[in-house]
Amino acid sequence: MLHKSFTNEKIQSLVPLSNFTTWKIGGPAEWIGEPKGLNELLSLISWANKKRIPCQIIGAGSNILISDKGIKGLTICMRKMHGLTICKQTGLIEANCGEAIPNLARKAAKDGLHGLQWSVGIPGTVGGAITMNAGAQNGCIADRLISVKVLSLEESKTFELKKKELNFSYRQSLLQQEKLIVLSARFHLEPGHNPEQLIHETNQNLNHRLKTQPYHLPSCGSVFRNPKDLKVGQIIQELGLKGLREGNAEISSIHGNFIVNQGGATAKDISRLISIIQEKVQEKYGVLLQTEVKRLGFQSTN
Numbered sequence: 413m414l415h416k417s418f419t420n421e422k423i424q425s426l427v428p429l430s431n432f433t434t435w436k437i438g439g440p441a442e443w444i445g446e447p448k449g450l451n452e453l454l455s456l457i458s459w460a461n462k463k464r465i466p467c468q469i470i471g472a473g474s475n476i477l478i479s480d481k482g483i484k485g486l487t488i489c490m491r492k493m494h495g496l497t498i499c500k501q502t503g504l505i506e507a508n509c510g511e512a513i514p515n516l517a518r519k520a521a522k523d524g525l526h527g528l529q530w531s532v533g534i535p536g537t538v539g540g541a542i543t544m545n546a547g548a549q550n551g552c553i554a555d556r557l558i559s560v561k562v563l564s565l566e567e568s569k570t571f572e573l574k575k576k577e578l579n580f581s582y583r584q585s586l587l588q589q590e591k592l593i594v595l596s597a598r599f600h601l602e603p604g605h606n607p608e609q610l611i612h613e614t615n616q617n618l619n620h621r622l623k624t625q626p627y628h629l630p631s632c633g634s635v636f637r638n639p640k641d642l643k644v645g646q647i648i649q650e651l652g653l654k655g656l657r658e659g660n661a662e663i664s665s666i667h668g669n670f671i672v673n674q675g676g677a678t679a680k681d682i683s684r685l686i687s688i689i690q691e692k693v694q695e696k697y698g699v700l701l702q703t704e705v706k707r708l709g710f711q712s713t714n
């Protein structure tokens with residue numbers, strides 16, 4: 413049985429991380445904190461530094477596979493650091509890292525700001541979306557980004573990075589390599605559009621996803637990055653792998669690039685399916701698929 417004790421009211425121990433991921437998978441966090449603002453975040457980091465334990469940042473947990481053994485050290489979940497300021501006239505938006513992307517997309521549409529309608533179905537936070545350069549329908553979060561405010565984990569210093577300094581490419585950014593925490597971001601959207609039209613487009617995008625992707629089951633979205641000129645979902649379908657099961661994890665019969673948790677799946681089940689897909693695709697197409705999802709609590713994150 414898991415033991416849950418409080419060292420102080422902000423830090424808990426041995427909390428199951430399955431409650432912190434959209435896959436509903438993951439062993440316990442040795443320690444976990446959910447800061448509501450910068451001061452709380454800084455005190456969590458300083459607590460971990462004093463104990464000489466590592467810090468692992470997570471957002472809404474919608475693109476991570478956490479090991480069944482959990483994560484050692486302090487896991488810091490950023491989703492409570494939310495907040496949004498929107499200027500309808502100029503289209504400028506300042507969003508805190510924990511703000512939910514669907515919320516940002518809906519509020520922007522309601523205020524007549526064009527440019528994020530595609531993002532409504534992405535169940536992540538602003539910080540996670542920027543780190544992953546989340547995207548869909550030929551758009552990505554970097555398109556409308558001006559700059560981000562970050563905190564360096566090593567020096568506990570905050571500074572601003574402009575979009576061009578973040579080396580964005582397909583589902584990649586500098587933030588995946590550097591020990592930087594995204595605190596907030598500034599976006600510029602096109603002002604003065606018809607809100608009703610934007611809300612309609614936003615709803616249509618979500619409805620399309622609900623029909624074509626398995627939103628009714630726990631997943632992490634697309635597991636693999638699409639290699640150049642190839643669509644992983646299509647390849648997996650052609651290989652007849654849809655519906656393949658390992659324990660309680662299953663390659664979705666609706667979309668081949670999704671692995672769904674049918675209830676009680678483990679990170680081991682998911683990892684096994686990932687390996688099977690990689691082997692079969694390499695055999696037939698000579699391509700080693702790279703995962704988009706980040707592995708935490710394993711030896712390697714990819």
Ligand SMILES: Cc1cc2nc3c(=O)[nH]c(=O)nc-3n(C[C@H](O)[C@H](O)[C@H](O)COP(=O)(O)OP(=O)(O)OC[C@H]3O[C@@H](n4cnc5c(N)ncnc54)[C@H](O)[C@@H]3O)c2cc1C
Nearest residue numbers: 471472473474475536537539540541546547593594632633
């Ligand atoms: C049903 C479903 C549909 C999806 N559809 C899409 C899609 O269409 N397009 C797409 O690109 N993705 C999609 N995803 C994947 C996922 O939602 C995105 O990658 C999302 O942006 C991840 O954000 P998150 O807050 O959940 O990050 P997490 O999964 O919690 O973390 C992802 C990475 O970002 C880091 N991170 C998180 N927050 C911060 C921060 N504040 N500072 C620094 N690093 C941070 C973590 O350390 C980790 O390395 C989908 C997922 C699901 C479940």
